Amino acid sequence: MKITIHGISFQKEFVPYIEKLIAVLHGHGTDLFLTETFSKYLKKSGAKATGFTVLGERKELAGMDFVISVGGDGTLLDTVSLVGEYEVPIVGINTGRMGFLATIAKEDVEKAVQVLFDGDFTIQDRILINLEADQKLFNGVPYGLNEFTIHKRDTSSMIIVHTYIDGEYLNSYWADGLIVATPTGSTGYSLSCGGPLISPSAKNFVITPVSPHNLNVRPMIVSDESEITFSIEGRSKKFLISLDSRSTAVDASVKLKVKREKFVARLVKFHDYSFFDTLRKKLNWGFDMRN
Structure with a gap:
């Protein structure tokens, strides 16, 4: 399986999760690529990560099975603009706060990769x-x-x-x-x-x-x-x-x-994800502020 990881930037405290993500992908025999932007931040952070290829041209994305977006919703939006007409399915790992789009918690990267390789997901088309x-x-x-x-x-x-x-x-x-x-x-x-x-x-x-x-x-x-x-x-x-x-x-x-x-943006949706659950959690619906 060919997978590209993209990110704009990340804080120092997220380095262990990114190292784990790369290690887990290697464990599944992934042919791993990083975008140039993400590669630069990874190197700057001092993360211990090897065994990947830096993506040369955008058109190389056409041959990918998935693109993993590491960051918040802003990073996922940037990933969508990068993928564009190639319509490669995008997986959003959330290192931000709100996470309406990037819904996978950083602590769940190992589980998320396993689900990805097991095929236990659906792909949701979002209009642009x-x-x-x-x-x-x-x-x-x-x-x-x-x-x-x-x-x-x-x-x-x-x-x-x-x-x-x-x-x-x-x-x-x-x-x-x-x-x-x-x-x-x-x-x-x-x-x-x-x-x-x-x-x-x-x-x-x-x-x-x-x-x-x-x-x-x-x-x-x-x-x-x-x-x-x-x-x-x-x-x-x-x-x-x-x-x-x-x-x-x-x-x-x-x-x-x-x-x-x-064309559309194709977002990977794991079966335990619900848009309405996310709304309730992120907007604090049903939460009594007095308590």
Whole structure:
């Protein structure tokens, strides 16, 4: 089995877990690869790990059976952008805090690898959001797992985001910004701005304003078959747009459209994982703060 491990960075205290992960994978006869970024941090940390190949080009991922993301949800989002159209199944090992996406605890790496080799899992397809623009943005990686966001920049003044669904005028949002989130992204930035939680298997986007001027404006759920276009007004000449954790500045002349990406992110789901259990635990549902 060919497996690549990817990570952005990690704290010193996680080194023993990473050493154990690599050792357990070797014990199963894995043909092991590390991304260049992860390899550099591993070397810098002083971890005792050998017997791997540093991935040369991104296209080599096409031949992998799995990619293991070591980090928090941000690392998993980065892994999704790395894997892209190759649709290699991704396993998320959580060294962060929240872990809506990276759900495997660092203490369970040995068990997780065994389950992986036993085939005791399912693969869940998660839709991605694609950005089309009349200029090249995000270094040719115009998709994200969580959300696309338009946000004000360099001023306290709000912006106006004129929004259209399949060419039909929806609304002009007077706000600090606007989010279009996938079902996966509904537990992220959109949630913090008052957006609804959406089951990962739903076929929807949610449009959520950020601090809207009109208090009667509410988040709106639309089909993921919709094409959503925008034009932006404001006192500033530049605005920020983002895909997940990647952001860039654009001017008001840029034409922006989002829609569902042609390919998906394939996340490995172990049989003891439940999205609803995770919601209850991470959001402290049913927890009495008085006790």
